[in-house]
Every structure is written in structure tokens, then in C-alpha cells.
Amino acid sequence: MPLMPGAEPYHHEGGQVGVLLCHGFTGTPQSMRPWGEHLAAAGLTVSLPRLPGHGTTWQEMNRTRWEDWYAELDLAFGDLRGRCAEVFVMGLSMGGCMALRLAEVYGETVRGVVTVNPSLAIDVPLLRLAPLLKLFVPSVPGVSGDIKKPGVTELAYTRTPVRAAATLPRLWSLVQSELYRITQPVLVYHSPEDHVVKPESVRILRERLTNGNLEIVQLMDSYHVATLDNEADRIFSGSLDFIRTHASVPLQRD
Template sequence: MPLMPGAEPYHHRAGPIGVLLCHGFTGTPQSLRPWAEYLAARGLTVSLPRQPGHGTTWQEMNRTRWEDWYAEVEKAFEDLQGRCAEVFTAGLSLGGCLALRLAEMHGDGVRGVVVVNPSITNDVWLMKLAPLLKWFVPSVPGVANDVKKPGVTELGYSRTPVKAAASLPELWSLVQADLDKLTQPVLVYHSTDDHVVKPASVAIIREKVPQATIEELADSYHVATLDNDADRIFAGSLDFIRTHASVPLQRD
């Protein structure tokens, strides 16, 4: 299946600290590519995989489930573990959910977590109907490209595949149930004006992950990694990694 131009994964080998970046639901690595390149330019080993069903067609994505997306980021995480002394996980939207799940499953194997507008709960009425709708409706309008900054476009599907979406509640439930397992430092960036993910996800993290630091973004919509606050996210995540890594970065 041909890829959308710009949807390619990104990998960069550098120093002993690795960062795994996870893109969001119906999105592509393009939404995190500037973040990945920023970290790579500062001596970090970076992995930004393309999850199955993404970056091709929404019809293909309808043949995948959350287990397929998690398996891909798990594979990338294990590869980083084999190359790096320490690994951090990070992600946007549902990618933030996957980053948190990796930390729950791997414990001390994940040094810290950075998430941007994470999605960890069923907060949209249409999503609540997805398990039923999947038998009658193949897709609904998409959620990609919620960006405030003029002239910037997120590469993602214009339609949301309902069968794929119907698998999300299981993942959300697992992640919520295991949030108390998180002992790692967690940094959360939250757009105050987000048209895709409601505040409920960050509220749950605030309640159940006491060590989490919440940073509000006042000038970005959902895809904040491509928006007006992107530079703040990039620099802040680098400071977070520098603070919590036990080995120095290779170079600036």
C-alpha cells in the first residue's frame, strides 16, 4: 500500500539516550517530525515509527486495532533499549496513551514520559457509539488537522475508520487501570483550546499520577507539536530529559 508523501517513519542514531515518539490516531509521523528532528539535532537517539494502518488509507486502517499500533511502538521501544542506556517515551494524543502504556508495562525501563494532549478516556459521544456503529457505518468525519497556526497542515485522514476506533475503549480502560503503576516522572502539555480531546484525560492524569507536571498551552489547538507552542514543547521536553537522565547527552 503506497504511503502518503511525508508519512514515512523517522529514525536517528546518536547518543546513549533514546526517545520513542508515538503519533496519534489517524495521524502520521509527520505531526511529530519537527520534534523528532529537534531532539536528534541535540544528540538524542530518536525513533518515530509509523503505526499500522496509518499514512495510507482509512480503509486499510479499519483492518487494524489498538493492539497492532501498540505492537509497533513496543517493537521500536525494544530496539531502542538494545541501542541506548536509557529510553524516554513521548507522544501526541493517542500516541500519548501509547507512551503511557509503555511506561506502565516496562516500569524502570522507561526513564520518563512526555505527552501532548493525551487521549486516555472516552470523552466524545460518537466514540461511545463506535462499537455499534462499526456494523453499519465504515467511517465518520475525521479529527485530523486541528491546528491554530496559519499555513500549517497535519497529514492525516479526512475520515475516521469506525472499526478501528471501536477498539480504543479497551486500550483506554487498560491505561487508566494501571496509571498507579507509573513511578517515572511525567510531563504533560495540555492545550486549553483543544477541539479533539476534552480536558477529562488530563484531569484523570492529574488525579492519578501525582508526580505529573502539567503545562498549559494557551496558543495551540490539538496538534500542538505543529502549532504556535511547538518550540516550547521541544525545548521543554529536552530540559525534562536532561533533568531526569542519569547519563549526559552526547552533544548540544
């Protein structure tokens, strides 16, 4: 299946500190590529995989589910663990949810987590109907491109594959139920003006991560795809500072 130009995965071999970046639902590595390149320039080893069914056609994505997407990240995480002394995981939207799942599963093997507008809850009424809707409608209008910065576009599907979307509630329920397992530092970038993910997800994190490991930074000039928006540089530099604070081995360029 041909890829959309620009949807290719990104990898950079750097030092002993690795970062796994996770893009969002119906999106592609394009939304995370500038972030990955910023971290790579600082000497980090970076892995940004393309999730199955993404970056091709929404019809192909309808043949995949959350377990397929998570399995790809799990494989990439295992590869980084084999090459790096420490690994951080970072993600946008659904990718942020899956980054949190990796932290739940692998414990302190995940050194820290950074998420941007993470998606953890059913806050779109249509998703409640997805398990039934998938029997009648293959796709609905997409949710991509929520960016405030003029002239910037996200490489993502313009249609949301309903059968694939219907698997998301199971992922959210699982991640919510095991948030208590996360003791690593967690940095969340949150856009109050987000037209895709509502504040419920951040509220859940505030309520469940209560051992002092959670930091939330507000992005007042960005929409949902903040990694391509007005405050992208703030995310990039802040995540690098987060790594420098919490890594126990030096970055290659430090």
C-alpha cells in the same frame, strides 16, 4: 500499500539516550517529525515509527486495532533499549496514551514520559456508539488538522475508520486501570482550547498520578496538534530540558 508522501517513519542514530516518539490516531509521523529532528540535533537517538494502518488509507486502517499499533511501538522500544543506555517515551494524543502504557508495562526501564494532549477517555459521544456503528458505517468525518497556526496542515486521514476507532475504549480502560504503576516523571503539555480531546483525560492524570511525578504545562496558544502549532518550539525545548534533568547519562552533545 503506497504511503502518503511525508508519512514515512523517522530514525536518527545519536548517543546513549534514546527517545521513542508516538504519533496519534489517524495521524502520521509528519506531526512529530519536527520534534524528532529537534531532539536528534541535541545528540539523542530518536525513533519515530509509523503505526500500522496509518499513512496509507483509512480503509486499510479499519483492518487494524489498538493492539497492532501498540505492538509496533513495543517493537521500536525494544530496539531502542538494545542500543541505548536509557529511553524516554513521548507521544501526541493517542500516542501519549500509548507512551503511558509503555511506562506502565516497563516500569523504570522507561526513564520518563512526555505527552501532548494525551487521549485517555471517551469524551466524544460518537465513540460510545462506535461498537454498534461499525456494523453499519465504515467511516465518519475525521478529527485531524486541529491547529491554530495559519497555513499549517497535519498529514492525516480526513475520515475516521469506525472499526478501528471502536477498539480505543479498551485501550483507554486498560491504561486508566494501571496508571498507579507509573512512578517515573511525567510531563504533560495541555491545550485548554482543544477541539479533539476534552479536559477529562488531564483530569484523570491529576487524580491518579499523585506521588509528585506529574507536571502539567498549559499551552494557551495551541489547539490539539500542538506539535505543529504556535507553541511547538516550547514543547521541543521543554522536552529536551526534561531529558537533561532526568537522564543519568550525558547527551551526546552535552
